[in-house]
Amino acid sequence: MSPAVQRSDDQKPALLMLHGFALDARMWRRQVEVFSDEFRIVTVDLPGFGAQARDVGEVSPAEEVGRAMDAAGLTSAHVLAASFGAAVATDFALRFPRRVQSLSFVGPQLLGRRLGIESWNRCVSLASDGDITTAAEVWLDDPLYLGLRHDEDLFEEVRQIVLDYGGAHWTGRVTSSWLDADPAPRLKELQTPALIMSGEGDLPSFLQMAEAYAKSLPRARREIVQGAGHMVNLEVPDHFNAVVYDFLQSLSR
Numbered sequence: 001m002s003p004a005v006q007r008s009d010d011q012k013p014a015l016l017m018l019h020g021f022a023l024d025a026r027m028w029r030r031q032v033e034v035f036s037d038e039f040r041i042v043t044v045d046l047p048g049f050g051a052q053a054r055d056v057g058e059v060s061p062a063e064e065v066g067r068a069m070d071a072a073g074l075t076s077a078h079v080l081a082a083s084f085g086a087a088v089a090t091d092f093a094l095r096f097p098r099r100v101q102s103l104s105f106v107g108p109q110l111l112g113r114r115l116g117i118e119s120w121n122r123c124v125s126l127a128s129d130g131d132i133t134t135a136a137e138v139w140l141d142d143p144l145y146l147g148l149r150h151d152e153d154l155f156e157e158v159r160q161i162v163l164d165y166g167g168a169h170w171t172g173r174v175t176s177s178w179l180d181a182d183p184a185p186r187l188k189e190l191q192t193p194a195l196i197m198s199g200e201g202d203l204p205s206f207l208q209m210a211e212a213y214a215k216s217l218p219r220a221r222r223e224i225v226q227g228a229g230h231m232v233n234l235e236v237p238d239h240f241n242a243v244v245y246d247f248l249q250s251l252s253r
Contacts, residue, residue, distance in 0.1 A: 013101070014077035015039040015248075016069065018085030020107070020231070022139055022165045024050035027082065027158070030237040035245070042077065044068045046088060048174030051164040055173040062092035062179065069099065078248060080104045082233060083206075086213075087111050091178050093190050102251055103194040104244050107206050107230045108213055112182030116205030118142055127170035135170060136162050147201060147229025154234060187216035194220040195247040199228030199235065206230060221247065 015035055017028045025043035032041050045052070047059045065088060069077060076099045081089040086108030093100045109115065119142040126135035139145075140162055148155045168174035180186060196214040198207055214222040223243055225232050233240045 010040070010073070012038065012040040013248075014042060014072075014074050016042045016044075016065070016074070016077040016079050018044065018065070018079065018081040018088050019046065019049065020083030020085055021109075021169075022049070022136070022162050023082075023158070024161055024164070026161050027231075027234065028080075031080065031233060031241060031244075034241045039078070039248075040074075042069070042072050042074065046085065047176070048168040049165060053166055053168060053174075055168055057173070058175045058177050060091075060177045060179075061088040062095050065089075065092050066096060066099070075099065076101050078102045078104070080244065081106075081108070083107045083230070084109050087178075088176075090183055090187070090190075091180075093192065094183060094186055095179050097190065097192070100190075100192050102192055102248065103190075103217075104197070104247060105195065105210070105213060106197045106232050106240070107199065107202055108196065108210055109206070110184060110209040110212055111178060111180070112184060113209050113212065114205050116203050117144065123167075124170045127167035132167040133163065135167055136165060143203060144230045147199060147231060147235045150235075158231075158234065184212060184216060187213065188218060190217055191219060193247075193251055195223065195244065196220050197223040197225060197232060197240070197243060199225050199230060199232045201227075201229040203230060 019027045024045045046061050047056055047064050078101045079089045086105040119138050123135040123139050140159055194217045196210050198210045214220045228235045
């Protein structure tokens with residue numbers, strides 16, 4: 001898992017971006033364009049994701065994130081994470097708390113809680129039968145992606161990313177290992193500042209997970225974005241960027 005470092009400048013604070021499931025680092029394009037002026041941006045494709053993904057068997061995404069930071073020369077970073085990426089970021093923060101300056105989550109997954117994704121079992125079945133393309137299209141039909149459908153170009157952009165996902169987690173060719181399969185009781189240990197953002201139209205299960213983060217993290221700020229669904233950073237990027245920027249700037253005041 002090789003990191004992509006944008007406009008490397010060791011004097012800038014580092015901002016590490018972790019993507020959602022079936023996506024890859026390309027989902028952050030609208031954030032990279034905005035934040036790279038003031039932050040050293042590092043993006044990664046988590047194990048098993050991205051067009052160049054390899055089948056690596058059982059792997060710790062958090063440990064791979066640590067290796068990517070080492071490769072980028074980072075001792076610590078602010079972490080911006082979406083959905084599945086938030087679960088990875090939480091695992092990373094519990095393992096290496098001194099490497100995390102802040103956490104910004106959008107539509108976060110919390111391990112040990114029900115995902116409520118309607119398409120999951122169907123995708124697993126199709127992928128296991130070798131029909132990865134149909135599995136990807138079924139995944140794209142899930143309500144998770146409903147908020148993207150107002151913009152055909154945006155939906156097609158995301159569709160191409162999902163179609164590049166090889167389905168390794170659905171078939172078991174890649175499995176994720178975690179420090180704690182139910183980290184909720186340990187969230188109170190994380191003293192890092194946190195921003196927990198959701199679109200008001202996100203799935204109920206993801207809204208519940210976001211609320212659990214907001215209530216358990218000692219220094220959490222909660223934001224609910226009107227008129228958005230699960231993928232706030234893609235659906236309303238200008239508003240999303242403004243909220244995240246304000247949060248990060250507040251840490252230096």
